[in-house]
Amino acid sequence: MRIGELARQAGVTAKAVRYYESLGLITPGRLANGYRDYDGDDVRLVREIRALHRLGIPVEGTRPFLECLAAGRAYADDCPASLASYRAAIDELTGRIEALTARRTTLIAHLNAAAHRGSGVVPPEERGTAVMDYLTLPADLPVPEDDGAADHLPGTRAPRLALLDTAGRTVRLDALGPRRTVVYVYPLTGRPGTDLPEGWNSIPGARGCTPESCGFRDHFQDLLAAGAGRVYGLSSQDTDYQREVVERLGLPFDMLCDPALGLADALGLPTFEVEGMRLFKRLTLVLRDGVVEHVFYPVFPPNEHARQVLTWLREHPL
Structure with missing residues (x-):
């Protein structure tokens, strides 16, 4: 199939497909005239990349999942490397959550200090x-x-x-x-x-x-x-x-x-x-x-x- 049809079936843009190909995540066949020829396996890979990316895993980080499929596993996360990628993504999200929580706590402290200023009431953080x-x-x-x-x-x-x-x-x-x-x-x-x-x-x-x-x-x-x-x-x-x-x-x-x-x-x-x-x-x-x-x-x-x-x-x- 042509790139436009692949993009339609996988729910992405043709530009995204070209980007995935530039990273070596998908490798289409070639017709006699030199045109790229994509198949159902490519559709599955692109859908997998899209789904993982929506979970917060960088496009480059989807490689272990695709390699797991290439190894014949039924699911992209059946391999140890896939689980390690999940954990890395969780750690990154946890770090962001903790940073946001710290910022939120600081903002609350500033709010309490401003709200109680001049009132004679000691804010909780003090x-x-x-x-x-x-x-x-x-x-x-x-x-x-x-x-x-x-x-x-x-x-x-x-x-x-x-x-x-x-x-x-x-x-x-x-x-x-x-x-x-x-x-x-x-x-x-x-x-x-x-x-x-x-x-x-x-x-x-x-x-x-x-x-x-x-x-x-x-x-x-x-x-x-x-x-x-x-x-x-x-x-x-x-x-x-x-x-x-x-x-x-x-x-x-x-x-x-x-x-x-x-x-x-x-x-x-x-x-x-x-x-x-x-x-x-x-x-x-x-x-x-x-x-x-x-x-x-x-x-x-x-x-x-x-x-x-x-x-x-x-x-x-x-």
């Missing part, structure tokens, strides 16, 4: 002492015991539960797909200027939600590289409260809100009560294909937990 109180764990925190309350979870199917995240999206826990999703479940995060429940430090496993979230923030890119497709924090706090946490801590992932503790009721997760509130006990679920693949319970110390999850992912590659 309450350094209060913030550090939540980031620092007392040395004498009680260690939670394994009471067996999570032993039934591995192999359990995720419920058909839809939760709202801090980006305003609805997330179905049973429809997260084949990639591993890490969901760390926690009681509640402290907020500067807001008192924690009475006796919070004496409740095993209660204190440490902010350091835990910061740990997942700091190891986020490592977790993705180790095979985690997504990371979520989850608590019973409302979305506005969690959104403030995401902004204040500069988290590169979203939080899930479950004010009715629907996940606890559906899966039989352990909970506790304090000051009339029913809260999640701290644990972490690794979900895959709608099933609980692994559970971390109890979690201690919370500020080291992200590293514990990272170690498990590296020791249990897909």
